[in-house]
Amino acid sequence: MTTSLDAPATDGAQPAAVPASPSTDDVTAQVLAVARRAKEASRALAVATRGTKDAALHALADALVAHADAIVAANAEDLERGRGDGISDGLLDRLALTPARIEAIAGALREVAALPDPVGEVVRGSTLPNGLRMRQVRVPMGVVGMIYEARPNVTVDAVGLTLKSGNAVVLRGGSAAARSNAVIVDVLRAALEAQGLPADLVQSVDAWGRAGGVALMHARGLVDVLVPRGGAGLIQTVVREATVPVIETGVGNVHVYVDATADPALALPILLNAKTQRVGVCNAAETLLVHRAAAEAFLPSALTALVAAGVTVHGDDATAALAPAGVDVVPATDEDWATEYLSLDLAVRVVDDLDAALDHIRAWSSGHTEAIVTRDLAASERFVAEVDSAAVMVNASTRFTDGGQLGLGAEIGISTQKLHARGPMGLGELTTTKWVVHGDGHVRP
Amino acid sequence: MTTSLDAPATDGAQPAAVPASPSTDDVTAQVLAVARRAKEASRALAVATRGTKDAALHALADALVAHADAIVAANAEDLERGRGDGISDGLLDRLALTPARIEAIAGALREVAALPDPVGEVVRGSTLPNGLRMRQVRVPMGVVGMIYEARPNVTVDAVGLTLKSGNAVVLRGGSAAARSNAVIVDVLRAALEAQGLPADLVQSVDAWGRAGGVALMHARGLVDVLVPRGGAGLIQTVVREATVPVIETGVGNVHVYVDATADPALALPILLNAKTQRVGVCNAAETLLVHRAAAEAFLPSALTALVAAGVTVHGDDATAALAPAGVDVVPATDEDWATEYLSLDLAVRVVDDLDAALDHIRAWSSGHTEAIVTRDLAASERFVAEVDSAAVMVNASTRFTDGGQLGLGAEIGISTQKLHARGPMGLGELTTTKWVVHGDGHVRP
Incomplete structure (x- = not known):
């Protein structure tokens, strides 16, 4: 696997308004605006019921299948560009989408819908000696950033897992899949809106290329966690560069x-x-x-x-x-x-x-x-x-060592760090907790 | 609270071999050597029983009380220097140690000994449909870095909590308490050795001043987690500067x-x-x-x-x-x-x-x-x-919002980040997990 961070986006897919060579400051401002919209959108989802979220996931799956032709057409452009750039047959195969593969990707969203909702799980709770009722409850992180490589199925996987766990997602995909990802993101955003949910729950910074990815890594206070998925080069770049919290995944010697x-x-x-x-x-x-x-x-x-x-x-x-x-x-x-x-x-x-x-x-x-x-x-x-x-x-x-094999049902990645998550990460690892304490006028003596 | 990171250590307390103005490269090499010795020492503790660890904690408590005179004498030097530097009465009071306060600090170590051991707790476990026996078990992080401010009681608290959770600790304390901390660390190291445990489970990088703290923040792969404790300035400096994983603590608006x-x-x-x-x-x-x-x-x-x-x-x-x-x-x-x-x-x-x-x-x-x-x-x-x-x-x-008040028994700090730990952090938050899978020749179909 190679890192895509150093490869500039070769088209200006989305949004159309991006100038050809925006300054770094411009990119930073625009990516921070994306992250701010994500944070705002995440508030609606944080209090959504499981029913709302699962219905949305099914709607996203249906929309992908309904727009399979447009996705395959965009993917053909990526494949053609890839062949021109001399990408290996193996990578081209991982990049390629067919109606059958889109059906499988949609099926994965439906499987995520069938999984239990991690949000609201009480991980610890008791009545304290002084009568305070304490519980520690799983809540969404807020905004999850995903930086990953060529495969467009990762785009949909990331969206499904982050939405199910109550989070908004900001995506930075590989430039080799830029057209496919742009169309997929458009389809998913429209489907969310049709469900009465904010489209900004799913956004991409691909249009700003490498600079967009770097700005995402520095969106402290807006992006709650960044999950890089890909080869060692990509992951090390993110770990070194990011000031937002990162979960290191995947390198396996x-x-x-x-x-x-x-x-x-x-x-x-x-x-x-x-x-x-x-x-x-x-x-x-x-x-x-x-x-x-x-x-x-x-x-x-x-x-x-x-x-x-x-x-x-x-x-x-x-x-x-x-x-x-x-x-x-x-x-x-x-x-x-x-x-x-x-x-x-x-x-x-x-x-x-x-x-x-x-x-x-x-x-x-x-x-x-x-x-x-x-x-x-x-x-x-x-x-x-x-x-x-x-x-x-x-x-x-x-x-x-795989989330599916070990019974987690779905896998965000495999963490090789010790903080927060280690090994296969399921939906629960995309949540944090909140301490909720009820009293009757309790004060500390 | 003020940040101590910018304040140079005003004496060459420990180790004696540190040159007056070491180059940054020298400091980095020496701090990495400290971290490497900590990692090596942590291996012995990771497989130690609770009995061994609790006996060590009691021995540390006894040693502090036995050497109270030396600690109070060193503390008097810190207080005198602090008065000369115009430190406020409030800070001087937080810095001051008396035999009674040392007795209380030792008592806190004995309380940690009485807490359950988080290591070995099975947080998830089952037999999978294919017969694999899976369990996810709490294990120590390895090496914990602590960067904190003036109060010398934090030195002992940090040592007690990290040792009980099976970790080695590398300390960077406030320069205002440099003499007190140096003597406390010497007393604790000698007591560990007398218990047959590696002295390098407890080390300090105070002698290298600010550069030592910075080197500690960059000891990726050797320091598993860094916990800053202190004011907003200290914490923001660590979050911005560190490449090792950090748990942000304590700022409360x-x-x-x-x-x-x-x-x-x-x-x-x-x-x-x-x-x-x-x-x-x-x-x-x-x-x-x-x-x-x-x-x-x-x-x-x-x-x-x-x-x-x-x-x-x-x-x-x-x-x-x-x-x-x-x-x-x-x-x-x-x-x-x-x-x-x-x-x-x-x-x-x-x-x-x-x-x-x-x-x-x-x-x-x-x-x-x-x-x-x-x-x-x-x-x-x-x-x-x-x-x-x-x-x-x-x-x-x-x-x-306090570990003691909410029944955690002891508190490393209060995390204001969402990753790994949020709110009061107990001993469990100084551990990670390991997936252990037993089969009978199982292969993936």
Whole structure:
């Protein structure tokens, strides 16, 4: 994945009034006005019932399907420009919309409508010794900013999740999908208005290009949280640049550790699933660590199976020494231990023991997900206790670090930070809380 | 409260090796080394039992009492320097330590020991349809940075709360308390070592002055969260400057709204308590809003009572018109609506209705605490739903926004941001979570 922040928007899709080369001050003022309208609009939604919100989500889904032709036509322009810019086939495929894909995107909105409303949940409550009735209740954040890359389905996902959790959203999508996103946003805004809700619950700053994204990152007091979704470059730029609170998502340098006592009948399927079931996702494995005592029995067949699955192995000397004839091992360097390949590549290292595996993970992990395959209870417990990552798997594929798989129903992203949310983020993570205290004239003694 | 960030440390207390004018690069390298040692030390504590942690807290308390003479002697140096620098009597009083105060500070550590351990709490858990056993468990953050102002008791509080929640702490205290803090930190470090725990669980960067604080704010990947405690200047500096995640605390431009139907027998005690029970704290009231229909009956006696309690009233024209003879009303400006006085001053405004009160609060509140006094159920419900603050009080004093008062047992601070923690923060807010998933060879289909 590449960062889209540095790529200027190549068209002036929306709003039409944006000058060709607005000054940074102009952009800042206009983006702050967008954020202010979002904050204002969010007040209406914050007190809306679940019924109102779910009806709106269904209306948005219907509108997308009804306007599929216009969306596909705009998408064709993006695809054509993308081909001209030499975008890879893989990225073009992720960018492409068809009536069937739009139907699926609309279906995701209907699924969000079916989820419980996080707003109003009482997370703590009691009557205090002095008779005060205290409760801590989930309430919407207010305005959520989303900065993301090319896929236009993320636009709709972001809108569905933020609206359901009672928030307004300000979008900054990838410039490669600028036309598709502009039409989608127009369709969604019109549908909201038809439902009697403010159109400004959904706004985009794409028309201001990179400067718009930067202004969004500095809209302190108006944007309550910013969620970047995309590659490491995008996320690091947002984390470094933003003065509004950010939830860091998605970078996964993910490890599978095969312990001395691992059952090979479990280890190989878990490894293959973690590496090859879907590449290019943050919960796919990037490094295999094998206990020295298991290496001779496990690695030769594992390497053969990996290569048969199309995987390029980057291994240390001990790995290379165990490679069967016909299996090529590219010598691994520190860069391999550090890299989130997002491709059919795997770094492989033989380690002396569990401590060495933990040291390697401590040194190189991005804190997303690590798995151990073992039959040793004590080893599993040490691994769970000492690995400092959002998710730890015991005898299961790393691909299960996913909101849908773990029962959250929908996923905003996977947080790799420790504040507010860690691991898969559901609707609840787009809310904050409010303390509500009822008294009868209570004063502090 | 004033910010201490701009004030250079006036002595080279600790460590002795710091050069007189280290370059910024040197300071950064040394502070990063401190943070790295903290991270390393935190690993030992993360897997420590509650028994180990509570025993350590009692040992720290005993050590403080045992070394009270040395601490009081160091504090006398701070007080003497403070008098020379012309520090106010109020601040000198907050800075001063006596054997009795040290006993109280040690007592607070013992109270923290008695609190439940947040680490290990399962906040969510289930067996998924595919048989995976999922649980989300509270774990320590790792390294907590604390940047705060003069009071040396905050040093000990911060250490107690971070250790109990399994974290290492790096402290940057106010330079006015530099000698007191240096001796306290030495006493605590020695006591930790005597307990078989790493001394580096508690470290200070005070010796590097302002540059040390700045380096701490940029120690991304080593400091997991930074908690500034102090005045608005300090907090805004940290929020603007820091690249590590920050929890914003404490600024309270707090409102009391007396509705048309308020019972005067409730309204006056609540107002006086909110304004005068303790000034200089973030949950004290700064502005009184009175519904026009209640103004004539309520304000004259309220103004008389406020002035009798030593309060200076800054009022709008309607307030001034209702002031009884002998009650002076200073004309209020926008600056009064914006100011957190932290003193015996109160801004007073007559508003046309609940909507006008909500508009005023929306425009000027810092999002800390607001109170309504009313007998009207619908008005109370609208106020609770529409005020976007960390805490909302109905017929109770704003002074109840406090971890101790609301049953959290101990308080790290009061968050005015929406991410991670909002309102009073207890031990749980110094933890994050880890998803732990157990399978039997599970792979994703």
